[in-house]
Amino acid sequence: MNIATTDTEIISRVLHGENNLYAALVERYRNFVFTIAMRFTPHREDAEEIAQDVFVKAYRNLADFRGDSKFSTWLYTITNTTCISFLRKKKLAVHSLDQEHVFEVADAQNSDFKANQVEAKSRMQMVNQAIQMLSADDAKIITFFYKGEQSLEEIGRIMGIDPNTVKVKLHRARQRLRSKMEEHFAEEVKNIAD
Amino acid sequence: MEERLWDYIDGFSSEEEKSFIAQLIETNLEWRRKYHELLDVHQLMQQNIELDEPSMRFTQNVMELVANEKIAPAASSYIKKSVIRVIGGFFILSISAVLIWALANVNWSAPDTGKSLDLPKVDLSKYLSPTVINGMIIATVVMALMLLDMTLRKKQKRNREMTE
Numbered sequence: 124m125n126i127a128t129t130d131t132e133i134i135s136r137v138l139h140g141e142n143n144l145y146a147a148l149v150e151r152y153r154n155f156v157f158t159i160a161m162r163f164t165p166h167r168e169d170a171e172e173i174a175q176d177v178f179v180k181a182y183r184n185l186a187d188f189r190g191d192s193k194f195s196t197w198l199y200t201i202t203n204t205t206c207i208s209f210l211r212k213k214k215l216a217v218h219s220l221d222q223e224h225v226f227e228v229a230d231a232q233n234s235d236f237k238a239n240q241v242e243a244k245s246r247m248q249m250v251n252q253a254i255q256m257l258s259a260d261d262a263k264i265i266t267f268f269y270k271g272e273q274s275l276e277e278i279g280r281i282m283g284i285d286p287n288t289v290k291v292k293l294h295r296a297r298q299r300l301r302s303k304m305e306e307h308f309a310e311e312v313k314n315i316a317d
Numbered sequence: 318m319e320e321r322l323w324d325y326i327d328g329f330s331s332e333e334e335k336s337f338i339a340q341l342i343e344t345n346l347e348w349r350r351k352y353h354e355l356l357d358v359h360q361l362m363q364q365n366i367e368l369d370e371p372s373m374r375f376t377q378n379v380m381e382l383v384a385n386e387k388i389a390p391a392a393s394s395y396i397k398k399s400v401i402r403v404i405g406g407f408f409i410l411s412i413s414a415v416l417i418w419a420l421a422n423v424n425w426s427a428p429d430t431g432k433s434l435d436l437p438k439v440d441l442s443k444y445l446s447p448t449v450i451n452g453m454i455i456a457t458v459v460m461a462l463m464l465l466d467m468t469l470r471k472k473q474k475r476n477r478e479m480t481e
Contacts (some may be wrong), residue, residue: 142384145380151378154371157369159367171371175378178379179383179386186388220322244457245363250362250366266389269362269363290324294319297358297362301358
């Protein structure tokens with residue numbers, strides 16, 4: 124049996140009528156698309172709705188994927204524009220202060236009760252919670268760079284900006300992430316440095 | 318300093334810059350401290366950013382939705398650049414012909430000086446009967462409408478992608 128493994132092979136076969144093969148592409152990229160959607164909204168249901176929209180749009184326009192970029196880059200471009208349209212429709216605040224506020228209140232209640240003692244934190248939890256405190260733009264660019272396997276040029280194409288601007292935005296996003304971690308997870312950051 | 322160190326860590330520095338930074342890290346305490354600080358953050362992110370997962374039914378939901386969808390034909394199949402070039406060329410030729418005819422029939426004389434510029438008179442009346450002129454007008458209008466249709470289709474497609 125001829126198993127299509129690359130994105131291009133799967134797309135070619137879907138375009139020739141093997142529509143069920145599209146599920147393989149969905150499986151491959153669903154987590155990343157959903158994660159990007161979660162950068163724009165704290166509600167899982169909304170993020171799932173956005174992610175589903177992305178895959179439906181990608182399916183409808185599959186014939187327009189020319190193969191001059193990676194399928195992931197093309198898909199993430201649709202993800203980015205869909206997320207932005209969703210925000211415009213719902214007029215949601217991009218940056219949620221809820222998470223930060225929780226830690227501020229905890230700090231104020233007891234000076235010895237540090238924010239990083241609210242729950243047991245692993246490094247992974249710390250990093251991912253810090254990312255959730257960032258703006259959608261910052262969280263998105265960090266996710267594209269570290270998990271999306273996209274180069275600066277590809278991220279620039281996804282976001283519709285110059286690669287040099289991507290570099291500057293990435294640099295600032297990392298600075299802000301570092302500040303968030305130092306502010307809210309001081310103990311963990313100290314342990315990592317030691 | 319931070320920007321240069323980030324470029325170094327990310328592998329964006331040139332070979333020259335790379336060896337210069339490596340030397341600075343080796344010899345300068347401040348650079349070395351900053352480098353390790355940024356490298357720790359970089360490694361933290363590299364190793365610890367995790368992806369969220371949607372519900373178990375996600376793929377099934379998507380496949381149920383796409384079962385009712387059709388894959389649109391590629392935009393390039395109905396927006397041919399060669400057709401646009403031919404239509405554009407026709408417009409340019411028509412406008413040029415009208416301009417040449419208009420300029421040739423202008424009276425280029427300066428009454429005060431008595432000087433005049435004699436251009437060859439272009440008499441198109443033997444070629445341009447009312448039928449020919451009407452035909453050209455109709456052809457121009459039809460091609461303009463075709464061009465407008467192609468442009469609006471492309472815009473509509475783009476808007477649909479952005480707003481749906």
